[in-house]
Amino acid sequence: MRRSAPIHLWLSTCLLAACSSPAPAPVSGTTADAAPPAITDAGPLLDTGPTRDRERTDYGATVIELPEPRAPEDEAYDQAPPETDWTPMQLPEGEASISCDRDYATAGDGVPLASLGFSNVWKTLQPCQDSDVVRVRYTGKVDAGFTALVQRVADMADTLGITSRILDIDSTGGQVEEGVRAGDSMAEGGWLVWVREDSVCHSSCVLILAAGDMRMVSGPVGIHRMLRIGSKATSRAELNQELREIHEQVGQYLQRNGAATQVADLMMTVPNRSLRLLTPAELSRFGLSGRNAAEDDLDRIRLGRKCGDGFVRRKDSFFRDYDMLCSNPGDEVADMGQCGRDLKSRYGFPDAACPNDGPMPEYD
Structure with missing residues (x-):
């Protein structure tokens, strides 16, 4: 009996590709400039008006969508950290000066720093090697x-071996995304942040306060919501969605x-x-004054291994007394520093075994 040849079936192959439309590009813009706020008792909302002694025409903050954080790739752990960009540039806005002395009442604010080029920053910071302080x-x-x-400044201070860095800031705000970038950079640089009695820190400047290892605040600190001028929101719900996206990004920054x-x-x-001025109690409760909680926890782990538990407990006791005795409403930054310096000697700082790891090394 003859066997029939096998029948071969040819099936056509269908390739299906799922295509998703790209997310709409974020709308960027700037907040509307507001008239300068009146500085009164902190706490209540303050309608901005022309009653302040000093004119503040640059009040407000720019809001630009920040990218979602991506999980680091495996090989990223073997890569060196990004190098500082030393492209020659001037300060487009604002004024900066460099001092090698923390005593602003006597020594003033130092030498103006107009150019951010490498050679100019190097020449300006080099004298600070002797004092080991740059302000x-x-x-x-x-x-x-x-x-x-x-x-x-942080990169040059590392190069010159200057360990103590003080940011003495007076700002009514600016770009939120730059506040995040600058703050994350400062978090790795060991900065002490001042808001002096003749200064303010409003809007996105609060992000800079959050980044400091230690914060000494005498001037007013204020917050408000940021609006997009280019917003296409036509209802409260749409506006709320836009604000929540910004809120989430800022919240993540504050948390870390x-x-x-x-x-x-x-x-x-x-x-x-x-403008909502934060009270001294709120600044402390929100983690915007005094010792930075994240840095404090890292220090406890590191110093426990290096200097021992007794050193850590003594440092904890110092900061408890500092918060109670040296950081009171109405105190000037200079007085806070002098009080802390006197308190250091009471607790035996600088320590003989760990002289560079005590509290407030800027005041050694």
């Missing part, structure tokens, strides 16, 4: 120039830098035309 006095907006300023995410919540309740 950056900055008056102006939080923008790309400010970010470059703190990055380059040891500040309370409630600050971002509180910003949402303050109209852009107004």
